[in-house]
Amino acid sequence: MVDLGPYDVLLSVAELGSMGRAAERHGVTQAAVSARIRSLEGALGVTLLERSPRGTRLTPHGALVADWARVAVDAAEALDAGVTSIRSEQAARLRVAASLTVAEYLLPRWLVALRTEHPETSVSLSSRNSTDVAADVLAGAADLGFVEGPAVSDDLDAQVVARDRLTLVVAPGHAWASRRRGIDAERLRATPLVAREHGSGTRAFLEHAVGALARPALELASTTAIKGAVAAGVAPAVLSSLVVAGELAVGTLVAVPVVGVDLDRRLVAVWPRGRPLAGPAAELVGLATRRRE
Amino acid sequence: MVDLGPYDVLLSVAELGSMGRAAERHGVTQAAVSARIRSLEGALGVTLLERSPRGTRLTPHGALVADWARVAVDAAEALDAGVTSIRSEQAARLRVAASLTVAEYLLPRWLVALRTEHPETSVSLSSRNSTDVAADVLAGAADLGFVEGPAVSDDLDAQVVARDRLTLVVAPGHAWASRRRGIDAERLRATPLVAREHGSGTRAFLEHAVGALARPALELASTTAIKGAVAAGVAPAVLSSLVVAGELAVGTLVAVPVVGVDLDRRLVAVWPRGRPLAGPAAELVGLATRRRE
DNA sequence: TGGGGTCATAAGCTGCGCTTGTGCCCCTGA
DNA sequence: TCAGGGGCACAAGCGCAGCTTATGACCCCA
Numbered sequence: 013m014v015d016l017g018p019y020d021v022l023l024s025v026a027e028l029g030s031m032g033r034a035a036e037r038h039g040v041t042q043a044a045v046s047a048r049i050r051s052l053e054g055a056l057g058v059t060l061l062e063r064s065p066r067g068t069r070l071t072p073h074g075a076l077v078a079d080w081a082r083v084a085v086d087a088a089e090a091l092d093a094g095v096t097s098i099r100s101e102q103a104a105r106l107r108v109a110a111s112l113t114v115a116e117y118l119l120p121r122w123l124v125a126l127r128t129e130h131p132e133t134s135v136s137l138s139s140r141n142s143t144d145v146a147a148d149v150l151a152g153a154a155d156l157g158f159v160e161g162p163a164v165s166d167d168l169d170a171q172v173v174a175r176d177r178l179t180l181v182v183a184p185g186h187a188w189a190s191r192r193r194g195i196d197a198e199r200l201r202a203t204p205l206v207a208r209e210h211g212s213g214t215r216a217f218l219e220h221a222v223g224a225l226a227r228p229a230l231e232l233a234s235t236t237a238i239k240g241a242v243a244a245g246v247a248p249a250v251l252s253s254l255v256v257a258g259e260l261a262v263g264t265l266v267a268v269p270v271v272g273v274d275l276d277r278r279l280v281a282v283w284p285r286g287r288p289l290a291g292p293a294a295e296l297v298g299l300a301t302r303r304r305e
Numbered sequence: 306m307v308d309l310g311p312y313d314v315l316l317s318v319a320e321l322g323s324m325g326r327a328a329e330r331h332g333v334t335q336a337a338v339s340a341r342i343r344s345l346e347g348a349l350g351v352t353l354l355e356r357s358p359r360g361t362r363l364t365p366h367g368a369l370v371a372d373w374a375r376v377a378v379d380a381a382e383a384l385d386a387g388v389t390s391i392r393s394e395q396a397a398r399l400r401v402a403a404s405l406t407v408a409e410y411l412l413p414r415w416l417v418a419l420r421t422e423h424p425e426t427s428v429s430l431s432s433r434n435s436t437d438v439a440a441d442v443l444a445g446a447a448d449l450g451f452v453e454g455p456a457v458s459d460d461l462d463a464q465v466v467a468r469d470r471l472t473l474v475v476a477p478g479h480a481w482a483s484r485r486r487g488i489d490a491e492r493l494r495a496t497p498l499v500a501r502e503h504g505s506g507t508r509a510f511l512e513h514a515v516g517a518l519a520r521p522a523l524e525l526a527s528t529t530a531i532k533g534a535v536a537a538g539v540a541p542a543v544l545s546s547l548v549v550a551g552e553l554a555v556g557t558l559v560a561v562p563v564v565g566v567d568l569d570r571r572l573v574a575v576w577p578r579g580r581p582l583a584g585p586a587a588e589l590v591g592l593a594t595r596r597r598e
Numbered sequence: 599t600g601g602g603g604t605c606a607t608a609a610g611c612t613g614c615g616c617t618t619g620t621g622c623c624c625c626t627g628a
Numbered sequence: 629t630c631a632g633g634g635g636c637a638c639a640a641g642c643g644c645a646g647c648t649t650a651t652g653a654c655c656c657c658a
């Protein structure tokens with residue numbers, strides 16, 4: 013497996029314009045940075061940085077590698093932020109409960125942003141289904157919750173932090189893939205889909221919007237597995253736009269319009285009614301909200 | 306920086322259902338896998354795998370971590386595949402020249418797929434602008450090229466491998482963000498944008514489609530920098546849908562419809578006319594094409 | 599002409615993660 | 629009922645990657 017360390021320092025060097033300053037940011041010596049970059053260049057047989065006595069800039073090769081590296085490093089940081097938040101022994105300043113879609117796709121990046129803006133804030137995350145999240149917040153087991161759909165309880169204050177849209181996706185070769193005029197609710201109801209197991213918030217929302225569904229063609233435990241099955245041509249599926257954005261852009265999956273049904277959904281932060289948000293909770297909600305408005 | 310190694314083996318264990326088989330896949334001993342997973346669990350204070358004498362399955366915590374990890378591991382593999390392809394000393398079986406959008410966003414994943422399907426195929430990649438790509442292929446300096454837009458030369462055969470669409474994006478707080486009826490060509494022409502430097506294929510395509518543009522508000526060298534500037538509210542920008550898919554999904558950027566202008570674009574593979582595609586080149590084009598139809 | 603900035607190189611040490619070898623547990627099948 | 633095989637865990641020992649420290653070379657500017 014690739015060691016992202018050298019790429020991380022490459023990005024710092026590119027951003028800061030000097031190996032010495034990058035070394036400082038990473039808490040190591042300038043010699044260590046120099047050696048890391050050199051060995052990376054050695055492995056590639058290509059120079060990535062143009063050194064000068066006044067500093068350092070990316071070569072064209074370096075710029076391409078840096079662009080690739082940024083994606084990987086960002087993903088690794090999101091993983092790390094997520095993983096840190098489920099570390100159990102910590103005395104967390106902020107306890108968050110989140111439904112799966114939020115926990116899987118949005119929270120890690122929010123946590124990365126929170127970590128850079130407020131490094132002193134430690135977060136503990138538990139991933140539950142939407143009703144459990146509300147229960148945890150009401151019971152005081154969590155300071156802040158994130159759920160899909162309209163807020164569930166009158167005892168909770170809520171604020172919309174993001175939106176998504178349930179999206180009907182098929183494999184590129186599927187008959188529906190080129191269907192411009194879309195699929196209506198009746199047709200959708202009658203079609204066996206690849207679905208998550210019962211109890212999933214997404215599945216409940218879909219049934220609420222279009223009515224009772226046909227028996228699933230296949231039930232799978234993870235979103236990733238569902239995407240795989242759809243791409244392999246097993247059956248269509250309905251998933252959050254957040255989940256399939258990458259695949260749609262690249263063309264691995266194709267979105268099919270669904271007509272006559274409102275599949276827009278709000279992702280909301282919830283907390284006990286009457287108690288104004290303060291401290292780390294307010295910071296996190298603010299940061300999540302700022303990402304969209 | 307996070308070490309992705311343990312996460313990579315976690316994914317293998319989850320997929321294969323046993324530490325021993327995961328060890329075999331990674332070419333290490335079962336003891337090494339066991340130790341890696343244990344230390345990962347130790348660092349988290351949470352068990353990720355449910356061991357039994359018949360094998361091993363993910364716990365709920367494990368499933369969440371695995372979903373996060375998959376994103377990071379995939380990104381790292383794409384980085385590695387890309388980086389391997391610019392390694393200079395290799396005797397490549399296939400020399401590819403690609404324009405920036407393709408090289409940056411699509412090729413790494415194609416290379417990952419190619420590596421798993423045909424591990425013996427080594428690829429060398431050079432990233433050029435569209436006219437240079439065509440020239441390289443014609444001159445025999447590259448076996449295969451990838452360019453944006455309609456094929457440039459009559460001496461080249463071409464095949465569409467993907468599509469994208471130039472997308473007008475603004476910061477979520479921008480006045481245009483909530484503008485449902487869109488922006489027309491005239492308005493767009495009159496607005497200073499954040500743009501890449503002259504010579505970029507995307508910029509040329511845009512000028513061809515809407516006409517001469519206003520002087521840019523800011524010229525930047527990398528797509529990433531442009532996205533950052535747009536999100537910071539400097540000015541709107543027009544970028545490939547491939548480039549902004551992630552940001553649009555998460556809400557960091559907002560797409561504004563452009564009316565009366567066709568911004569759809571084809572990304573095509575090109576090779577010398579008359580010489581039918583064969584061997585590794587055919588495999589790569591086929592694989593790239595299969596991802597969308 | 600010296601001082602502050604840049605990066606490179608060399609020598610030495612430390613610690614992480616591997617392998618090998620073993621033990622224990624459970625299921626299965628003769 | 630017991631042997632065998634497949635599952636995972638633990639302990640001891642080793643090798644190497646990457647760090648630090650120390651120094652040198654180079655360039656620019658005051």
